[in-house]
Amino acid sequence: MPVKIAAAAFAALTLAAALASAVLGQPQTPLYVVFVWHHHQGINVWPNAVFHGAWAYIHVYKNEFSPYYEGGAYMVHAEILLKHPSVKMVYHLSPSLLWQWMYGLKHGYLNQDGSYVPPSDPKLKAVNETLSMYIELLKRGQIEVLTDFFNHPLAGYVAHTYKWGPQVIEEELKWGKAVTEHVLGVEAEGAWLPEMSFSMELVHILASQGIRYTVLDENHFNKAEGDKDTIYEPYILRADGGSQIVVFFRDTEISNQISFNNRYTSPEQAKQAAEKIVDMLLKIRETTPQAKVVVLAMDGENWMFTGPETAVFLDHLCSLLEREPRLKTATLKEVLENVQPTRVLTKIPLESWAGGHWVWTEKPENTKQWQLIDQAATLLQKIREKYGTNSTTYRSALFATFLTLNSDVIHREYTYPQHTETWALEVQLIYQKGEEEAEKMVSKGLNLYAEGRGPTTLAEAGPLNEQAPRQEIPPAAILAAAIAAIAAVAVLRKRRKSTPKTREE
Numbered sequence: 001m002p003v004k005i006a007a008a009a010f011a012a013l014t015l016a017a018a019l020a021s022a023v024l025g026q027p028q029t030p031l032y033v034v035f036v037w038h039h040h041q042g043i044n045v046w047p048n049a050v051f052h053g054a055w056a057y058i059h060v061y062k063n064e065f066s067p068y069y070e071g072g073a074y075m076v077h078a079e080i081l082l083k084h085p086s087v088k089m090v091y092h093l094s095p096s097l098l099w100q101w102m103y104g105l106k107h108g109y110l111n112q113d114g115s116y117v118p119p120s121d122p123k124l125k126a127v128n129e130t131l132s133m134y135i136e137l138l139k140r141g142q143i144e145v146l147t148d149f150f151n152h153p154l155a156g157y158v159a160h161t162y163k164w165g166p167q168v169i170e171e172e173l174k175w176g177k178a179v180t181e182h183v184l185g186v187e188a189e190g191a192w193l194p195e196m197s198f199s200m201e202l203v204h205i206l207a208s209q210g211i212r213y214t215v216l217d218e219n220h221f222n223k224a225e226g227d228k229d230t231i232y233e234p235y236i237l238r239a240d241g242g243s244q245i246v247v248f249f250r251d252t253e254i255s256n257q258i259s260f261n262n263r264y265t266s267p268e269q270a271k272q273a274a275e276k277i278v279d280m281l282l283k284i285r286e287t288t289p290q291a292k293v294v295v296l297a298m299d300g301e302n303w304m305f306t307g308p309e310t311a312v313f314l315d316h317l318c319s320l321l322e323r324e325p326r327l328k329t330a331t332l333k334e335v336l337e338n339v340q341p342t343r344v345l346t347k348i349p350l351e352s353w354a355g356g357h358w359v360w361t362e363k364p365e366n367t368k369q370w371q372l373i374d375q376a377a378t379l380l381q382k383i384r385e386k387y388g389t390n391s392t393t394y395r396s397a398l399f400a401t402f403l404t405l406n407s408d409v410i411h412r413e414y415t416y417p418q419h420t421e422t423w424a425l426e427v428q429l430i431y432q433k434g435e436e437e438a439e440k441m442v443s444k445g446l447n448l449y450a451e452g453r454g455p456t457t458l459a460e461a462g463p464l465n466e467q468a469p470r471q472e473i474p475p476a477a478i479l480a481a482a483i484a485a486i487a488a489v490a491v492l493r494k495r496r497k498s499t500p501k502t503r504e505e
Contacts, residue, residue: 012474030328031285032293033321034248036215037300038192039074040094042152042406044419047426048461049454052107052419056100057117059301061126062284065308068267073301075126076311078133084318086143090330091125091300092146092192093134095179096406099150099450100125102183107445107454114458121274130427135184144331147188147211149174153405157357160199160350164377165232170205172402175448177209177416178322182449190214190332195407196353212287215297217353221249226345233292234341237348248332250297256281259298264309274317281327292329292339350442365415372424372452373404377433393430399446400426427464 004479008280009030044053059072066451069076074097081089103109105128107336108118137143149172159165173191180188188484191211193202213234221231228235238244257277264270286290304310321329347350360366380401387393387408403423430437444461455461 018225032330034295036090036297038092039300042408061123065311073132087318090144095176096151098183103450116456146190146192147180148176148192151402152194154197154407156197156199159201199350204243207243215248218252224345225347236344248295250295257297259303262305267312269315270309270313333381360410376424376427393438396441397430
């Protein structure tokens with residue numbers, strides 16, 4: 001069927017269904033639809049402030065959707081939404097992504113090949129323009145921003161598994177919220193949980209830091225205990241001791257339809273796919289009349305790298321949503337202002353979007369990484385006791401520990417043990433040298449607000465780490481690790497260009 005005829009038929013069916021609904025006296029209240037886009041890049045930097053992966057910048061300035069749009073995924077998302085002012089969405093602009101943007105805008109960034117990108121470079125001007133667009137969308141009330149832990153840890157898994165876990169995870173949430181507020185000027189009420197890693201230990205941590213709600217997967221809903229109906233309403237999750245948060249559950253089928261069934265070969269095919277998503281949403285109203293809200297939660301950038309037509313899909317989807325009276329796009333905050341959660345859940349077990357945490361623990365390299373993380377976090381507690389929580393030494397050790405916890409480098413398909421080992425060693429050096437080592441990090445801008453100056457040459461950056469006697473962490477050949485790291489980065493770059501991520505983070 002020609003595209004124009006198909007589009008006309010779709011519009012006619014939509015109108016006919018609305019008329020039939022009115023005649024039959026069926027509910028006319030629009031179904032809330034919340035799109036939650038997960039924009040994230042772990043902080044891909046070494047202790048000498050050399051970036052081993054500049055993806056936070058590349059996915060802004062690179063023309064990834066030619067010939068249809070200019071710019072990368074983060075920029076195109078904002079541009080498309082600005083074109084459709086009546087469409088509301090939720091963006092998780094992860095603190096680790098915002099931190100890298102902030103670092104680049106202040107200092108520029110130094111790549112591992114020795115090339116330096118100064119703040120005045122057009123690449124970073126594109127970052128500033130993109131950040132300004134999201135701030136404009138915030139001012140309009142068109143988007144809501146979720147905050148997160150500072151550098152994408154498996155928060156539920158860590159809080160549940162390790163004795164030090166709850167304290168470190170709470171500290172990392174404080175840092176993440178601080179970055180969100182510092183860069184965007186908002187105190188977020190909702191939080192994204194990296195990899196949707198959840199355990200009941202998080203309820204008190206989230207609530208104590210002013211987080212009112214989050215989004216989890218149908219895996220969580222299926223195993224939850226309490227008063228359940230469908231995933232199409234918000235739930236109160238109440239923990240022992242009285243702490244509680246509100247949980248939304250995403251529609252995994254429709255979310256995955258967008259995330260994974262997106263290898264479009266033409267703009268026409270992309271538009272037809274967008275029409276299918278609208279049909280699937282309308283079907284929920286038909287089959288589940290008690291549905292109040294449908295939440296779709298997905299990677300913001302990774303699903304788009306299958307081809308430039310994915311941006312055509314997103315643009316057309318927004319156009320369809322603007323014209324569909326039976327669907328109302330909204331933010332999570334707006335839904336809670338209009339839909340009072342009444343059902344109470346009493347338990348959601350340790351779970352992620354993947355069904356457990358095997359994705360981040362099954363490889364031998366992963367086992368070694370978690371051992372290094374455990375040793376580093378144990379040392380962090382000693383640093384806290386020795387130097388105090390307000391010391392530069394402790395804050396630098398926190399930064400280094402958060403860098404070890406980045407789940408992206410522990411993933412079964414993207415394991416990068418050199419990153420984990422190098423930052424675990426940095427915690428050891430801080431423990432041994434105290435303020436001397438901590439000040440080196442601060443001078444390079446490796447702290448909460450990216451203050452410092454940052455290196456402009458590899459010579460100025462210096463070695464990854466200085467050799468030092470190590471007692472807590474097993475000895476490692478730093479030079480060999482650096483060579484292996486460079487080789488691993490080359491492999492990862494090649495893989496990332498040829499095979500986009502196919503997972504929810």
